[in-house]
Amino acid sequence: MTEPFLPFTRPDIDEATIAAVGEVLRSGWITTGPKSQAFEARLSEFFGGRPVRCFSNGTATLEVALRVAGIGPGDEVITTPLTWVATANVIVAVGATPVFVDVDPVTRNLDLDAVEAAITPRTRAVIPVHLTGLPVDMDRLYAIAKRHALRIVEDAAQAIDSRWIGAGDTGEGRRIGAFGDLVSFSFQANKNLTCAEGGCLVLNTPEEARHAERLRLQGIVRSGFDGLEMSEPGGKSNLSDVHAVIGLSQMDRLPAITARRAVLAQRYLDRLKASGIEALGVELPPALATTGAITNWHMFQVVLPADRIDGGRAAVMSLLKDAGIGAGVHYPAVHLLDFYRRRGWREGQLPVAERIGRGTLTLPLFPAMSDEDVDRVCQQLERACRLLLT
Numbered sequence: 113m114t115e116p117f118l119p120f121t122r123p124d125i126d127e128a129t130i131a132a133v134g135e136v137l138r139s140g141w142i143t144t145g146p147k148s149q150a151f152e153a154r155l156s157e158f159f160g161g162r163p164v165r166c167f168s169n170g171t172a173t174l175e176v177a178l179r180v181a182g183i184g185p186g187d188e189v190i191t192t193p194l195t196w197v198a199t200a201n202v203i204v205a206v207g208a209t210p211v212f213v214d215v216d217p218v219t220r221n222l223d224l225d226a227v228e229a230a231i232t233p234r235t236r237a238v239i240p241v242h243l244t245g246l247p248v249d250m251d252r253l254y255a256i257a258k259r260h261a262l263r264i265v266e267d268a269a270q271a272i273d274s275r276w277i278g279a280g281d282t283g284e285g286r287r288i289g290a291f292g293d294l295v296s297f298s299f300q301a302n303k304n305l306t307c308a309e310g311g312c313l314v315l316n317t318p319e320e321a322r323h324a325e326r327l328r329l330q331g332i333v334r335s336g337f338d339g340l341e342m343s344e345p346g347g348k349s350n351l352s353d354v355h356a357v358i359g360l361s362q363m364d365r366l367p368a369i370t371a372r373r374a375v376l377a378q379r380y381l382d383r384l385k386a387s388g389i390e391a392l393g394v395e396l397p398p399a400l401a402t403t404g405a406i407t408n409w410h411m412f413q414v415v416l417p418a419d420r421i422d423g424g425r426a427a428v429m430s431l432l433k434d435a436g437i438g439a440g441v442h443y444p445a446v447h448l449l450d451f452y453r454r455r456g457w458r459e460g461q462l463p464v465a466e467r468i469g470r471g472t473l474t475l476p477l478f479p480a481m482s483d484e485d486v487d488r489v490c491q492q493l494e495r496a497c498r499l500l501l502t
């Protein structure tokens with residue numbers, strides 16, 4: 113019997129969520145309204161009472177964060193090339209210059225020594241990305257920010273329910289978003305918590321939150337009986353109640369979602385370690401980061417020694433596909449994409465990120481997967497590596 117195709121991810125939507133969407137659609141109010149307000153309130157509680165505003169997607173959220181931080185033309189923003197293109201594109205969108213620096217080979221997140229070395233008098237902000245949900249070293253990051261008076265816009269698109277146990281923290285530490293500067297999340301379809309599309313920004317003050325509200329609705333400061341007034345050309349990136357109600361419903365199940373992902377990821381680690389593929393040069397994700405970073409296991413990624421594989425990573429993906437397994441690539445190094453090459457970025461400038469970008473492979477991981485699904489992926493990955501690796 114052939115097994116059903118296993119995608120690399122699948123949203124976890126229950127019947128209660130479907131019913132809640134139907135209720136909103138029947139209510140007569142389907143755009144931003146009581147449900148998005150309730151979602152913002154719920155998220156604010158989740159993030160320890162900090163102000164939260166929701167947006168129609170994570171890219172808009174990140175762009176608003178940069179504008180709230182006052183980043184614009186002439187400014188440099190340091191970020192990682194191992195991310196979804198949105199992270200770098202929003203820097204360009206506000207008229208600033210992305211400065212890519214290399215990543216740490218173990219965590220695959222920004223190398224903070226490289227961040228510090230890249231700071232110039234024009235540097236105004238850093239956008240760290242908690243790739244796959246694994247937090248960067250928050251103690252060091254915010255120490256650097258303080259030392260150099262920089263704004264931090266955390267791209268926590270993938271990091272809902274990740275945690276950081278830093279110096280002075282006890283127990284399970286603090287949630288990503290519950291502390292720090294501006295923290296941006298995405299609720300796009302693949303994320304651990306999804307609205308189908310959406311995002312939220314955690315801010316520092318009510319003034320910043322009001323600014324973010326204006327930026328998501330045309331820059332309008334006043335409307336209605338008092339007449340229309342706007343202060344700046346804001347965009348249009350409000351979250352509809354149809355989407356918000358999906359997010360609200362997912363909040364109830366987030367603890368179970370995070371817990372199930374951790375169980376599946378641990379099984380991957382145990383099985384892949386036992387398979388011996390590390391001896392072939394396949395790198396596993398860090399099991400327990402020594403720094404106190406607790407991942408939400410948004411993705412489980414291995415790094416293949418792509419340059420030693422007959423046919424490269426694509427050949428491994430093709431064998432997995434033949435075995436009914438979907439794998440993903442998150443992400444090729446962004447600085448080597450055509451647009452950034454035209455701005456002068458070249459191969460060889462960021463060797464660690466480039467190597468990982470060529471070899472990274474995302475294995476299936478989502479809460480509805482069975483333990484046996486993990487075992488099947490491990491067997492097939494090992495088989496593919498033994499066949500193709502020279």
Ligand SMILES: Cc1ncc(COP(=O)(O)O)c(C=O)c1O
Nearest residue numbers: 169170171196198269298299300
């Ligand atoms: C690291 C990262 N940054 C930004 C985004 C942008 O979020 P969205 O797709 O919701 O616009 C995503 C998600 O796709 C992401 O993974």
